[in-house]
Amino acid sequence: MTKEQKELVKATVPVLKEHGVLLTTHFYNRMFTHNPELKNVFNMGNQQNSKQQTALAMAVLAYAEHIENPGVLMPVLDGIGQKHTSLDIRPEHYAIVGGHLIASISEVLGDAATPELLEAWTVAYNQLAAIMAGHEQNLYSKQVAKKGGWTGWRPFVVKQKVKESTEITSFYLFPTHGGVVPDFTPGQFLSVRLFLPELNLLQPRQYSISSAPNGEYYRISVKREAGTELFADGMISNRLHNFVNEGDIIEVSAPAGGFVLNGDGDHPIVFISGGVGQTPLMSMLESLIKSGSKRPKTWIHGCRDKNVHAFKEVIEHWEGKNEEVKKHIFYSEVEEGGADDLYAGWVDLNQLSDEIFEPNTEYYICGPAGFIELHYRELVKKGIDKQLIHFEEFGPQTLQLN
Template identity: 35%
Template sequence: MVKPLESGTPAIVKATIPALEAHGVTITRTMYASLMRDPAIAAMFNQTDQANGRQPHALAAAVLAYARHIEHPEKLEAALSLIVERHVAVMVKPEQYPVVGAALLGAIKTVLGEAATPEIMHAWGDAYRFLADVLIAREASVYDERSALPGGWRDWRAFRVEKRVQESDSVTSFWLAPVDGKPVLRHEPGQFLTFRLERDGINTRRSYSISSAPDASGYRISVKRDPQGLVSRWFHDRLAVGDVLDVTPPAGDFTLASIGKAPAMLVSAGIGITPFLSMLLASKGGAEDGKRHLVHGDHDLHHMPFRSALAELATAESAPKIDVFSTLGQDRHLAMPTHEGRVSAEWVFARMSPDTHVFVCGPRSFQRDLIGGLSRLGVDRARIHHEFFGSDEGVA
C-alpha cells in the first residue's frame, strides 16, 4: 500500500511553483547530466531527445504539472498512464527509482542553491517518494497482468528476424518470431515493441509500432531509415534474417479500445501510418470498418510504403474510408481517393461527426499543426489522441 504524502508536503511543493517555472529546464538538464553517467540508466533514454533538449523540457513540464496538481493527482491520470506504459516498455526496475530521485533532488539543490531550504528538500523528497511508490505499484500490476495473459511474458524475450520486406526506398519491415517457438501475446493494434540493443557500439532501448494485425505467432515492425539516426540505420544496414533481438511485451495505450464503438479518423503522415495499418488490418471485414477513416499524407504516392496493402483494404468488403494526400499531386492508379497538397485540420474537421475521435500520428510539426487546428475549430481535446513519431522529418 502506498504511504500518503506527509501533511505539510503539498503546501511546500506548491510554493516552489514559481521557481520551477523559472528554472525547471535547468533543473532537469542538471539531473539528466548526472544520470547519464550511469550506462544502465542512460541506455533507457533516447539520446537524440537528450541532445536536442526535448526530454529535459518534457520532464520539466511534467514536474511542474505534478507540483500544480499534487493535491489532486487524479487530474494527472492520462500522464501517469503514459509514464507507466513507457516505463514498462523499457523494463524500469523499482531499484532504479532511488537513483533518479537522488539525481532530481541533487539538481534542485544545485540550481536553487540557498533557496532550496531543508524544508523544501524534505517536501520534494516526500513528493518524489510518493510518486515513485504509485508508479512502482502500477508498473508491478502491469508486469503481472501481461505476463499472465496467453502468450505473455515478463522481462526480455528473444525474437528472431524471420523475414525482411522492403516497403519503399526508405522503409523496411521486419517480421519477428519468438526463438522459443511458443505463442506470443496478441497485441492491441496501436501498441509498440521495445528492443534492447547492446551491440555494434549501440547501447540503448528503442520502440517501434507494430504494423501487423494481432497474431499469436509473431509481430511485424516497419522502420524508416533516417540518414542521421543511429538506430534506424542499424536496423536497415545490419539487422539480417536469422538475427536475434531482445524484446519486451507489447505496450502503449494509443489504441481504439478507449473509444468503444465511436467513429474514428486515423490521421497520419509518413511512417506514422504504422499503428493505423495494424488497426485497419485487425478490423478488416468487420462491422467497425465503416466507422474507420484513414487520412494519410505522404510526399510521393508512387513510392509510398504499404501502397498495395492500402489498396487491398480500400477495395475489401465493408472497407474503411481511405484518403491519401501528396504534395507531388494525385495518383489516379491508386484504388482510393488521392488529393494534392497536405492534410489540413479544416479538411479533417469537415468530415467529422459530433462523436468522432481523431487519432494523430506523424512528425511533431504535423501533429502540432493538426491538433492545434482542430482545437481552434472547437474539437474537444478529449476526442484528440496522438502518438509522437521520431523527429520532425517523421523518422522513428
C-alpha cells in the first residue's frame, strides 16, 4: 500500500467507530442476497443476535487503526483463522467477501466513498486476505500433518449419548473409518455440521471438546436451550438433543481454537466456569490429572442448582483421588439442607481463601460474556497479571479485555 492509501484508510476510523455495525449489517445482507449459498457456511444464529456483525465491525476497525503494522493484530487474526479453518473457509471465499465489503463501503458512505478511498480499501482488504489465507493454509497443513489428521468435513458416528444433567448431554464421536483421531490441545473445539429443516440450511456450530485427548474419540457436551422462539444456535443444540441418537452419523471438522492449556511449569492453575462454560476446562483438568501433574488445581464452578450441574460426580471423584485438586461450587438456587460444601449465590471469588491468588497462578475463565468480564476485572483488581488470565467467549469474539 502507498502512504496515501494508508492515510485514506486511517481517515475512515471515526466513521467505523460510529457506524461500523451499520456497515457490516449492510454487508451481510448484501452478501447473503447475492450469494445465498454462503448461508450454509456462516452461522445464521450469530446473524440473528447481531454478534457476527459486531465482531466484524470491531475487526475492520482494528485493522484500519493498525494499517501501518497489521502484524500486531496476529493474536486476533489467529483466533479468526482458527474459526475459519474449523468452518473450511478457503481462499476463494475471500474474493466473494471482498467484493461485497467494498461494494458495501460504497453504498453506505455514498458520495464520501471516492474512487481513491475505494481503491485504498480494496488494496487494504487484499493485503489482509493474503495474510489470513496464508495463516490458514499453515493451520490446515498442521492439521493434516497429525496422525489421522484431516481438513474439511469428515463423518463421525455417535457411539454414546450420555445425559450429564437435566440440560447437558455428552456425545461421544468416533470416526466412521475406524482409525485414530488426531490429538488436540486441551481447550480446543470442534465444528459440527447438521441440516436444519427449520431454515432449510446446513449449519455449522462450534462445541468445546470436553474430554482429554485419547486417540479414539472426541466428546462434546451440549446444553439444551429452553424456549420456543430460539435463535438458530439453539435449534442446532436442540436438534442434537432431540434427533441425533447413538449410531447416527454427523459431519465434524478437525479440532481448532487458541484458548488452550499452557502445560508448562509447575505453578498453580485456577479454572473458573459458569454453566456449560466448564466444557473446555474439563478437558484441561482431565489432561493435567492424566499426565500425573502435581500442580495445585482449583476448580471453581457456578450453575443454577444440582439438577443442571453436569460432571458433578466426576469432579468429586477427581478431588477425592488427587490431593492437589480443590473444588468450590456455587449454586444460585440452594435447597434447604443442601450440602455443606456449597456456596449460595453466583460465583464470588471474594468468598474464597487468598491462596487461589498466589503469585504466578494461571487462570482460565469460560462462560457467558458478562461472567468472563466480571471475574477478569476482579482478578485484575487483586493484582493478577493480565498475561496470566486466559478466557474464551462462546461465539464471535466481542470482549476486549487484555
